[in-house]
Amino acid sequence: MHRQVTPFALVLALGLGSAGLGLAQDSSKEAPAEIQLPPPPSHWKAAQPVGTSAGPVTAEMLAVPSTPPDRWIQYLGNWRGFRHSPLRTLTPESVKKLTVAWALPTGTTGQFEASPVVYGGVMYVTSSYNRLFALDAKTGELLWRYDHKNGENLRLCCGPPNRGVGIAGDLVVMGTLDAWLLAFDRKTGEIAWKVQVADYTKGYSITSAPLVVNDLAIIGVAGGEYGVRGFFDAYEVKTGKQVWRHYTVPGKGEPGADTWAGTSYERGGSPAWTTGNYDPETDTLFWTTGNPGPDWDGDVRLGDNLYSDSVLALDPKTGAMKWYFQFTPHDVWDYDGNTQLFLIDTKYDGAPRKLLVQANRNGFFYVLDRTNGKFLRATPYLEQVNWATIDPSGRPVVNPDAMPKEDAKHRTCPSNLGGMNGSFSGAFNPDLGLVFIPSSEACQVYSKGIGAYQEGLPYLGGLPDTVDATAGKAYGNLAAIDVATGKVKWRYRDNRPMMSGTLSTAGGVVFAGTLEGEALAFDAKTGKVVWRFRAGGGVRSQPIAYQLDGRTYVAIPTGSFTALDSFAAGVTRVPEGGTLFVFALPK
Amino acid sequence: MRRLGAARAVLALAAVALGCHGAAPAREPVAPPESPAQKYLRDPAAVERGHKIFIGTCGAYCHSTQNVERDAPSLFDCEWKHGGSDQQIHDVIANGVPGTRMPGWGQALPQGDDDVWRVVAYLRSASTCPAK
Numbered sequence: 001m002h003r004q005v006t007p008f009a010l011v012l013a014l015g016l017g018s019a020g021l022g023l024a025q026d027s028s029k030e031a032p033a034e035i036q037l038p039p040p041p042s043h044w045k046a047a048q049p050v051g052t053s054a055g056p057v058t059a060e061m062l063a064v065p066s067t068p069p070d071r072w073i074q075y076l077g078n079w080r081g082f083r084h085s086p087l088r089t090l091t092p093e094s095v096k097k098l099t100v101a102w103a104l105p106t107g108t109t110g111q112f113e114a115s116p117v118v119y120g121g122v123m124y125v126t127s128s129y130n131r132l133f134a135l136d137a138k139t140g141e142l143l144w145r146y147d148h149k150n151g152e153n154l155r156l157c158c159g160p161p162n163r164g165v166g167i168a169g170d171l172v173v174m175g176t177l178d179a180w181l182l183a184f185d186r187k188t189g190e191i192a193w194k195v196q197v198a199d200y201t202k203g204y205s206i207t208s209a210p211l212v213v214n215d216l217a218i219i220g221v222a223g224g225e226y227g228v229r230g231f232f233d234a235y236e237v238k239t240g241k242q243v244w245r246h247y248t249v250p251g252k253g254e255p256g257a258d259t260w261a262g263t264s265y266e267r268g269g270s271p272a273w274t275t276g277n278y279d280p281e282t283d284t285l286f287w288t289t290g291n292p293g294p295d296w297d298g299d300v301r302l303g304d305n306l307y308s309d310s311v312l313a314l315d316p317k318t319g320a321m322k323w324y325f326q327f328t329p330h331d332v333w334d335y336d337g338n339t340q341l342f343l344i345d346t347k348y349d350g351a352p353r354k355l356l357v358q359a360n361r362n363g364f365f366y367v368l369d370r371t372n373g374k375f376l377r378a379t380p381y382l383e384q385v386n387w388a389t390i391d392p393s394g395r396p397v398v399n400p401d402a403m404p405k406e407d408a409k410h411r412t413c414p415s416n417l418g419g420m421n422g423s424f425s426g427a428f429n430p431d432l433g434l435v436f437i438p439s440s441e442a443c444q445v446y447s448k449g450i451g452a453y454q455e456g457l458p459y460l461g462g463l464p465d466t467v468d469a470t471a472g473k474a475y476g477n478l479a480a481i482d483v484a485t486g487k488v489k490w491r492y493r494d495n496r497p498m499m500s501g502t503l504s505t506a507g508g509v510v511f512a513g514t515l516e517g518e519a520l521a522f523d524a525k526t527g528k529v530v531w532r533f534r535a536g537g538g539v540r541s542q543p544i545a546y547q548l549d550g551r552t553y554v555a556i557p558t559g560s561f562t563a564l565d566s567f568a569a570g571v572t573r574v575p576e577g578g579t580l581f582v583f584a585l586p587k
Numbered sequence: 588m589r590r591l592g593a594a595r596a597v598l599a600l601a602a603v604a605l606g607c608h609g610a611a612p613a614r615e616p617v618a619p620p621e622s623p624a625q626k627y628l629r630d631p632a633a634v635e636r637g638h639k640i641f642i643g644t645c646g647a648y649c650h651s652t653q654n655v656e657r658d659a660p661s662l663f664d665c666e667w668k669h670g671g672s673d674q675q676i677h678d679v680i681a682n683g684v685p686g687t688r689m690p691g692w693g694q695a696l697p698q699g700d701d702d703v704w705r706v707v708a709y710l711r712s713a714s715t716c717p718a719k
Contacts, residue, residue, distance in 0.1 A: 153688075157648075225648075297643055406639060449643025450636070452695040463647035 042147040049187040050134065050143045051120030056169045059214045063280050069547040072118045075164050075209035076425065077544075079278040080343040083427035084504040085545040089552040089585060091507035092523040095531040098554060098583040102140030106131055106578030112559035113161035113423055115209065115501065115542035116580070117172065124186065125557065126162040127578050130176045134189060138548050140582060144189030151178040155203045155456060157225040159561040161423065163275070163542065166210030166217050168237040173217045175206030181219055183240060193240035197221065201456050203228045206273075207423075213278045213285060213316045216243060220272025220287065224336065227267035227293040227459035232276075234319060244319035248272055248289045248307050256306035264301035267453050269293030270308035274338040274422035278316060279354075282371060285316040286356065288338035288422075294451035295334045295416070296404045297461025304329035309337035311356065313373060323373040327360050328396060332404050333387060333446060334416035334464070335362040342428050342435060343370060344483055357483055359426060359437040361418030364390055365486055379486035381420075381479055384413035384441055404448035404462050413443035415474075416464045417497070417568050425542045427504035429524055434480045434489060436510045436524070440497030440568060442474035443467065469570045478502070478512050480527060490527035492520075496569045501542030503554070511554060513539020515565050517574055519556045519581065535581055538565060538574050552585040622673035623701070627708035637709025640702055644692065654715060659689070665716035676707050 057073060066086045067078055077083040106112060110128035117124045123137040130148035135141065154160070154177050165172040171183045171192055179198040184191055197219065198204035203226025210217040213234075220232030230248035235241065249268035250256040257265055269292050276287035292301060292308035309328040314321050327337045342357040348367070356370035363385035364378040375394030388396035402412040419439040420426065426437045444464040451461030468474045476498030480489045492498075500513035509530065510522045515538040521531035538560025545554045559578035566572050627633035646652040649659040660668060669679050681693030681703045696702035 294643070296647075406635070406642070447642050449639040449641065449646070450697065451643040452640070452692055452697065454690065454692070454695045457690055458648050460647040461643045463642060463652070465652075 042149060043189070044145045045189040046134070046144040046187065051122040051187050054120030057119060057167050062168075062212055072116065072544040072546050073167050074117075075115045075166070075211070075275045075542065076277065076340065079280065081277045081341050081428070082430065082504070083425055083502060083542070084429055084506070086506050087545050087547055087552055088505075088507045089547070090505040090509045090545055090554065092509060092528075092530040094507065094585055095509055095521045097586055098531060098533070101553060101582050101584035103582065104133065104135065104140055104142070104580040106133075106559065106580070108160075108578050109559075109561075109576040110160035111423075111540040111561040111564065112537075112557040112578035112580070113207075113540050113542070114164040114557050115425070116544050116555045116557070117165050117167050118544065118546045119167055119186070121548060122186065123555065124165050124167065124172045125555075125580060126164055126174055128160045128162065128559070130162050130174065132165065132172070132174055132184065134186070137546065137553065138551070146184065146189060148174075148176050148182070150176060151200055154178060154205060155200055155223065155226055156205055157222070157458070158423075159564050161207050161540070161561075163207060163423070164209035166212045168212040168215075168217065171237060173210045173212075173237065175208065175210060175219050177205045177207070179204045179206050179221065181206070181210070181217070181235060181240070183237070195235065195240045195242065197233060202226075203456050208273055208275045211276050211278065212237060216316065218276060218285070218287075218316070220274070220276075222271045222273035224269040224271040224273070224290040224293060225295060225458050225460060226456065227269060227453050228271065229266070229268060230270040230272050230289060232272040232287055234316070246287070246312070246314065246319040246321070248312075250306065259303040259306045261300065261302040267293050267459060268301065268305065268308065270305070272338065274340070277341045277343055279343050279370065282354070283316065284322060284370070285314045286341050286343070286370070287312050287314065288341065290336035290338050290422075291331050291334045294453075294459045294461030296332055296446055296463065297448050297451050298330055298332040299448075300451070300461070302330070305331065309335060311337060311341065311358070311368070313370070325368055325373045325375065325394070327364075327366065328362050332448070333362070333402075333412065335360070335418060336422060337361070338422040339418070339420045340422070340425050342426070344428065344430075346433065346483060348376065348484075355483070357435060359420040359435070359439070359481070361414070361421055362387065362396070363414045363419045365481055366394075367483070367486065377486055381437060381481055381488060382414055382439055382441060383477070384443060385419075386413050402446070404446035406448055408445045408447045408465070410445060411443045411467060412446055415440060415442040415444045415466070415468070415568075416446075417442070421499065424499050424540065425501035427502040427510060428483075429504045429508075431506065432508075432524060433483050434524065435483055436502045436504060436512075437479050437481060438498035438500055438502060438512055439477050439479060440474065440499060441476060442469055442497060442568065466567060469566075469568060472570050474569045478510070478522065478527070480524070492522060492527045492529070499568065500539040503543040503545060505545060511543040511556065513541070513543075513556060513558065515539070515560060515569055515572065515574065517558070519558065533581070533583070535579065537577055537579060538572075551587050554583045556581050556583070622677075622707075623704035624673040624677070624707035624711060627705050628711055633705045634709050634712050636702070637705035637707070638713070640696060640706050641709055644696070645706070649688075662710050663714045665714050673707055673711075676710065677703055680706055
């Protein structure tokens with residue numbers, strides 16, 4: 001579905017060139033009129049070191065529960081995944097005064113899904129197709145830039161996004177669509193090291209932001225629609241040396257292999273395409289996994305298909321697994337388990353407890369004990385969930401009508417894009433005890449077929465018929481969910497699926513956006529819209545806030561991917577094109 | 588399609604001309620050998636298997652399951668970019684089309700060439716050709 005130049009397009013271009021060369025013999029053919037200018041460079045380094053007012057990013061900086069307001073140094077805001085700014089200046093009243101401070105076009109199409117990182121007064125933001133920009137976070141001045149030259153004919157299921165960088169020491173680290181990991185000197189833009197994580201022609205890609213835990217950068221791969229063997233890796237931040245790899249699908253004879261019929265684990269998918277979390281108190285890394293392959297034909301992989309659609313708890317030093325919990329055993333709907341995790345310490349049933357909370361793509365809001373993986377509760381957070389109920393052990397009781405069939409007619413909810421989805425983030429306001437979850441309300445009819453496997457090609461075994469989207473019935477919500485009860489406190493409804501990330505502020509605001517091209521701010525207590533800005537492009541990004549020299553800024557990348565939007569919500573007329581908007585409160 | 592029709596007309600005229608001269612001995616018309624797709628078209632189970640393969644392999648990301656053009660062409664409108672005989676359709680499925688994003692599936696389908704022919708049979712069964 002990606003829109004890069006394909007070999008086919010290349011052949012066409014060469015063909016036109018030949019026609020032009022033949023002009024002397026055949027005056028009916030036209031010469032190419034466009035003047036071919038020399039290609040621009042792809043790497044602009046800083047003229048002078050930038051961000052020098054701040055020292056290296058340390059593990060202690062990453063470990064603090066609430067990051068100081070002059071920085072945003074993790075994709076999820078903190079290791080706990082809160083995406084909650086400590087800024088009290090962003091209130092339901094003050095946000096009405098937000099105005100555009102500066103903006104930046106990325107020059108790329110496809111969804112602009114990044115969470116910017118801000119440190120030392122410099123913003124580091126990645127666009128679709130892996131452009132990396134370093135910008136003055138106050139003025140937007142471009143300081144350095146790198147345009148990655150991805151390989152041709154990328155293996156992308158769902159567009160060309162990148163969700164951001166990790167930052168550690170004096171390096172920023174970016175994964176690429178052609179499955180490389182690159183580290184840059186944050187002050188100059190020089191490449192410090194690069195490693196090939198996987199051979200992308202086998203079906204792999206990287207779209208997520210690395211998670212930095214102590215001296216490691218941890219990154220997982222996408223590829224669940226290509227029958228890959230999913231994994232995530234840890235690399236030494238300083239050198240790029242690989243420290244460990246954790247496969248999400250067992251090999252022959254390994255624990256869990258008997259949950260796959262025959263040798264189906266060899267094409268078992270279960271990618272690890274989102275950013276994980278880390279709990280320093282228990283020294284536990286949490287990582288989630290996606291769908292088993294093939295997506296919709298489970299007959300060839302009978303069994304629970306471990307460790308697909310799961311959360312894994314691991315030792316970050318070795319990658320060894322401590323425990324796992326599988327949300328959707330034997331998934332045949334593409335309900336990846338890798339939506340955002342929240343590590344929340346709160347009272348549960350009257351006693352303090354370390355919780356792991358997730359609005360899963362399968363439509364249920366899960367609460368686990370993160371010290372041992374014990375299932376505590378699952379409640380629907382969508383308005384439409386009919387594929388299963390959850391039994392007291394946490395295992396789904398599947399509605400037989402919802403199973404994909406050759407002659408499928410049942411309208412099954414949620415869609416394969418889920419309620420929530422790993423490509424966008426929620427947020428948690430610890431003062432209110434509310435988690436804010438954007439979601440899609442769109443059901444589908446799931447058909448099952450016979451999927452033929454070839455390395456590097458889609459391996460699907462069926463398809464979802466987007467009946468709601470086609471009929472114009474797909475819509476979305478931003479829901480505020482009370483962690484204590486699992487109940488929805490308020491919902492904001494949009495007439496298209498809500499597929500932007502969110503940002504919560506200590507001042508009581510939630511930022512999000514719509515596919516129709518509006519950035520929105522909500523009163524966190526009531527869900528009332530308190531600010532809106534017509535960005536033009538659909539919002540698929542993860543907003544952030546920061547404060548420099550006493551001025552408060554909110555950054556919201558905009559720009560969506562028409563093909564995916566149309567799949568999710570029905571044909572869209574909103575044009576593509578990435579633009580980063582940075583808003584500011586008056587001084 | 589018009590070109591094919593014109594070619595048939597020329598052949599028919601040629602046959603008539605030969606007949607008028609009476610020089611060639613009269614022969615019984617010989618039907619071309621039946622393609623495996625035609626055999627499978629009479630077997631509902633084979634057509635259904637072709638349908639399953641289409642749903643599971645061809646129709647999710649690339650070709651539409653209905654008569655709709657995507658990046659990949661519709662396969663239900665009887666417009667064949669690379670030849671419309673059973674054998675030509677088979678060859679495109681089995682070998683792919685160089686220079687395009689259509690890969691060959693001859694070695695990948697579970698029952699090999701037989702499955703390729705079942706897909707051809709399914710496409711024939713599900714196509715809606717415009718009236719001539």
